[in-house]
Amino acid sequence: MPVGNTAPRPKTHRPHPLRAVRRTLLPALLTAAVVVPLAGAARPGIPAPPPAPLTTLTPSTLHATYEANRENAAEAARMAAAHGDPHRAAADQALASPSRHLLTFDGRGEGQATEVLGDLTHAQHIAVLVPGSDTSLDTYARFHRAAASLYEELTRHHTHVAVVAWLGYETPATVGTTVATTTRADEAAPRLRAFVHRLHTVTPAGAHVSLLCHSYGSVVCGRAAPGLDADDIALVGSPGTTADSAAALHTRARIWAARGTGDWVADVPHIRADLFGTTVGFGTDPVSPAFGARVFDAAGADHSGYFTPGSASLANLARITLDAPSEVTRG
The missing domain is CATH 3.40.50.1820 (Alpha/Beta hydrolase fold, catalytic domain)
Structure with missing residues (x-):
């Protein structure tokens, strides 16, 4: 540019902080949105029974609640094993042990x-x-x-x-x-x-x-x-x-x-x-x-x-x- 040219310099644009956040986060979020469904699709759903019905929880019903959920976990273990997922079957079976006290269980x-x-x-x-x-x-x-x-x-x-x-x-x-x-x-x-x-x-x-x-x-x-x-x-x-x-x-x-x-x-x-x-x-x-x-x-x-x-x-x-x-x- 020749000396003495008085044309105004272009203004430096500073992005709004929220726009900067969006530019930083959105690519990561969009990438994850593609990767996660593909990763999850490789693993089919594992069948399991519906949870045991909830009863009113009181000191007198506590042990019955534990027993119902242990039985549910044992059935979930059998279904997972039949489905060909020994890892989930073992996890469910561990929770079905008489030593475990489950207030709730849902194997689905x-x-x-x-x-x-x-x-x-x-x-x-x-x-x-x-x-x-x-x-x-x-x-x-x-x-x-x-x-x-x-x-x-x-x-x-x-x-x-x-x-x-x-x-x-x-x-x-x-x-x-x-x-x-x-x-x-x-x-x-x-x-x-x-x-x-x-x-x-x-x-x-x-x-x-x-x-x-x-x-x-x-x-x-x-x-x-x-x-x-x-x-x-x-x-x-x-x-x-x-x-x-x-x-x-x-x-x-x-x-x-x-x-x-x-x-x-x-x-x-x-x-x-x-x-x-x-x-x-x-x-x-x-x-x-x-x-x-x-x-x-x-x-x-x-x-x-x-x-x-x-x-x-x-x-x-x-x-x-x-x-x-x-x-x-x-x-």
């Missing part, structure tokens, strides 16, 4: 189950575990190990305790469109509220109930929090809850949060945007000062390590369950 599709460790009718402290993505009957053994580790830790300190492993919703796949949205959490939230309400019909009056929510399960707990009859809600490995702050969860429960230094979820962007009528992203980081949760120590836990025996996170989750906030070591 990815499957759902609610299992009790301990005696609900005498428990003074109860933890409800809410799992994250990729939890199904096929991976249930991993979820059960987490519940069993917590139960063992609790019984070292108190006699009247129980742990409930609540796989009461269809969890999203880690690689897929739904894991970045609130869709599955919005479906699960009323079920979780109803379950906790039902739980109180068999536990002693004044029993202390804590929800321990892992990964995407913390999104479920966040959406369920208003009106949830719980004393504590602990968020571990959380991508966010969609709330801007602990106060915005509108619950009487104390809100706790932790993230281990080895957890990859620290790299998840803490954004939230409405795209085409769907909420994508989960907002404020629960371990940030801005959120206002009681942050506790999880040491070097990775994303799957919050319930590892001997870990700082497991010890603190037990202290929360036992209503010992002063003993929780802070992060």
Whole structure:
């Protein structure tokens, strides 16, 4: 351009932040939308009986409920074996063992189950575990190990305790469109509220109930929090809850949060945007000062390590369950 040319320079265009979010997220979401259905199509549906009819849950009906669900799991195992799926058959058969206590069981599709460790009718402290993505009957053994580790830790300190492993919703796949949205959490939230309400019909009056929510399960707990009859809600490995702050969860429960230094979820962007009528992203980081949760120590836990025996996170989750906030070591 010749010296002295006074033609105006073109203005630098700065995209609106929401447009930038859309450009960043939409390619990933669209890619997942193609990959996930193709991956899922390779695995045919597994037949199973409909769930056993729900009865009014009381201390006197509890053992009959356990027995009905064990029988249902045994029938699901037989059907899965006949269908040629030994892995699912083994998972169902394990849950049909006389030593297992199932409040609910549904072997259809990815499957759902609610299992009790301990005696609900005498428990003074109860933890409800809410799992994250990729939890199904096929991976249930991993979820059960987490519940069993917590139960063992609790019984070292108190006699009247129980742990409930609540796989009461269809969890999203880690690689897929739904894991970045609130869709599955919005479906699960009323079920979780109803379950906790039902739980109180068999536990002693004044029993202390804590929800321990892992990964995407913390999104479920966040959406369920208003009106949830719980004393504590602990968020571990959380991508966010969609709330801007602990106060915005509108619950009487104390809100706790932790993230281990080895957890990859620290790299998840803490954004939230409405795209085409769907909420994508989960907002404020629960371990940030801005959120206002009681942050506790999880040491070097990775994303799957919050319930590892001997870990700082497991010890603190037990202290929360036992209503010992002063003993929780802070992060």
